Amino acid sequence: MNAVLVDSDILIEVARGRDQDLLGRWQGLVLSEAIAAVSPVSVAELWHGARTGEHSGLRDLFVATICLSIDAAIAERAGDFLRTFHKSHGLELGDALIGAAAAVYELPLWTRNRRHYPMPDLAFFG
Numbered sequence: 001m002n003a004v005l006v007d008s009d010i011l012i013e014v015a016r017g018r019d020q021d022l023l024g025r026w027q028g029l030v031l032s033e034a035i036a037a038v039s040p041v042s043v044a045e046l047w048h049g050a051r052t053g054e055h056s057g058l059r060d061l062f063v064a065t066i067c068l069s070i071d072a073a074i075a076e077r078a079g080d081f082l083r084t085f086h087k088s089h090g091l092e093l094g095d096a097l098i099g100a101a102a103a104v105y106e107l108p109l110w111t112r113n114r115r116h117y118p119m120p121d122l123a124f125f126g
Helices: 008-016 020-031 040-049 052-063 072-089 093-105
Strands: 003-006 035-038
Touching: 003 093, 008 020, 008 040, 008 052, 020 035, 035 040, 040 052, 040 093, 072 093
Parallel strands: 003 035
Antiparallel strands: none
16 A cells, blocks of 8 residues: 555644645645555544634545554554553553554654654654
C-alpha cells in the first residue's frame, strides 16, 4: 500500500490552514496516488479539541483520508512500546497506538513530533 500515516499534529496544522509550506505538502500528498491514512486516535484528538464552528472543516479534512483500524495486533504492539518507552521517554497511550499502527501497517509516519516516537522500527515521512 502506498500510504502515509498522518499524525495529529499535522492534521491540526492542516485544519488551521496557517502554514503554507505544510499545506502545500498536504495538497501534494492528497493529489498523489498515495493514501493519507489516519489513526482513530488522531480523529478523537481533533474532535476533542474542535470548536462547534470547526466541525464542518474537520469532516472535510477526514473525507480526504482513510481511517485505519486498531486491532489486537496494534494494541499488543502499543503495549510493547509502552512497556519499553513509557518510563524512559514518557510515551503515552495515544502516541503508542499511532506508532503501533505505523509499525503494523508498515507505513511512514508524518509528524513534527518525532521525539514522541522513539521506536526504532518506525519510518518517517518527509
